[in-house]
Amino acid sequence: MKLLVIGCGQCGGRVADEFARRDRRAREQRGVSILSEALAVNTDIADLSGLTFIKTDQQHRILIGGRKSGGHGVGKINELGAEIAREEGDRVLESIGNSQQRSPADAFLLVAGAAGGTGSGAIAELTHQVKERHPDKPVYTLILLPFRYEELTEERAIYNVGTCLKSAYLVSDAVFLVDNQRYITDGESIKSNLTRINTRVVGPFYNLLCAGEEKDPRRIGSRLVDAGDIIQTLSGWTVIGHGQASVSRARFPMAGKLDFRNKLTETEKGIHAMNQAIASLSLKCRPEDARKALYLLTAPPEEMSMTLITDLSMTLKSVATEALIRSGDYPRGRDSIHVTVILSELTNSGRISDYFSKAIRYIYLKKRRLGELKEGREGLEEALRDIPLLL
Numbered sequence: 001m002k003l004l005v006i007g008c009g010q011c012g013g014r015v016a017d018e019f020a021r022r023d024r025r026a027r028e029q030r031g032v033s034i035l036s037e038a039l040a041v042n043t044d045i046a047d048l049s050g051l052t053f054i055k056t057d058q059q060h061r062i063l064i065g066g067r068k069s070g071g072h073g074v075g076k077i078n079e080l081g082a083e084i085a086r087e088e089g090d091r092v093l094e095s096i097g098n099s100q101q102r103s104p105a106d107a108f109l110l111v112a113g114a115a116g117g118t119g120s121g122a123i124a125e126l127t128h129q130v131k132e133r134h135p136d137k138p139v140y141t142l143i144l145l146p147f148r149y150e151e152l153t154e155e156r157a158i159y160n161v162g163t164c165l166k167s168a169y170l171v172s173d174a175v176f177l178v179d180n181q182r183y184i185t186d187g188e189s190i191k192s193n194l195t196r197i198n199t200r201v202v203g204p205f206y207n208l209l210c211a212g213e214e215k216d217p218r219r220i221g222s223r224l225v226d227a228g229d230i231i232q233t234l235s236g237w238t239v240i241g242h243g244q245a246s247v248s249r250a251r252f253p254m255a256g257k258l259d260f261r262n263k264l265t266e267t268e269k270g271i272h273a274m275n276q277a278i279a280s281l282s283l284k285c286r287p288e289d290a291r292k293a294l295y296l297l298t299a300p301p302e303e304m305s306m307t308l309i310t311d312l313s314m315t316l317k318s319v320a321t322e323a324l325i326r327s328g329d330y331p332r333g334r335d336s337i338h339v340t341v342i343l344s345e346l347t348n349s350g351r352i353s354d355y356f357s358k359a360i361r362y363i364y365l366k367k368r369r370l371g372e373l374k375e376g377r378e379g380l381e382e383a384l385r386d387i388p389l390l391l
């Protein structure tokens, strides 16, 4: 599956840059391409210059809102980010159009950090515009949720997340949610944390995107996961995870192969990788809330047994009890088993409702402070409608 990735704001741009790095790796190491293009859109010229893998011309690094922001970002005011995207989105559409002519994508993926200004504000507006211009292709968003310290110390962050999520959900075919806090390592500098987090955010997509692009018959699984399966799976709130386990290389391969005890442990390792994928989903959630699920097993061809596939399906079904499950295999590699899991169409999420109620509270308190509330007449309930849309 080929994506056209559009990073919005600093966070979105860096994650898009990581997709571009992976694409280069896929081409060099696997002879397949997983992106049709990667673009970055920002109001901040320095952020655009700091990227590495996205091509450097103005068609790929698109500066918007130069007049309104002076090229220095929108300082976390996401309404301003949305307004600029509304006014200048046609430049992004033009770049996308050119790129689609050179190399068409199966789907679009827009990326942003929800707590910032530019990306948080622009992502829903741009998604909406891309969808209108390309109604035949799915448009997905990948939204990064803030670290806990940001939620605790930056009052505005929660409001930005609430408005960004509400708006993006309305216009995207699916919203991938990633919780930055899940990947944090204490004692590491923020910069190296972010770089490492970005590799972990993009990592789970790698095999999934490569699998359907393989041309070599030896790399094509008996149940190939292609763009069609992925598109059928994705809808609404979505999370993704990846797990792996190394498989032992027997010193005497034939003896190893014939030994049933080895097979038993390989199946256990596969299940271990699946459990790890579920435990490391990009946002903590309850798998029973998913209506759709997909897993991909990537493993050396000799490890792909029917037993393993059956056991993996049963393991996923035992937790994602309400989900329609799709699956596939990707014969690749020599010494490890990888499992990628997607849970989609999540009907419930404590974390998302929590953001909405906190955003409502923020608006309520702000109104009260400004004397815009008639005492006793407007409660939290009424305020729910008040979470503004950035569209």
Ligand SMILES: Nc1nc2c(ncn2[C@@H]2O[C@H](COP(=O)(O)OP(=O)(O)OP(=O)(O)O)[C@@H](O)[C@H]2O)c(=O)[nH]1
Pocket (backbone or CB within 6 Å): 008, 009, 010, 011, 012, 014, 015, 043, 044, 072, 073, 074, 075, 076, 077, 112, 113, 114, 115, 116, 117, 118, 119, 120, 144, 145, 146, 147, 150, 180, 194, 195, 197, 198
């Ligand atoms: N995972 C990850 N999160 C990031 C990265 N950079 C920023 N963030 C997070 O994104 C949020 C801030 O959004 P930014 O992307 O910096 O903001 P922006 O869209 O550039 O908007 P302005 O700077 O206000 O114009 C915070 O929650 C950060 O923790 C990154 O490279 N990786």
Ligand SMILES: [Mg+2]
Pocket (backbone or CB within 6 Å): 009, 010, 044, 047, 073, 074, 116, 118
């Ligand atoms: Mg910025």
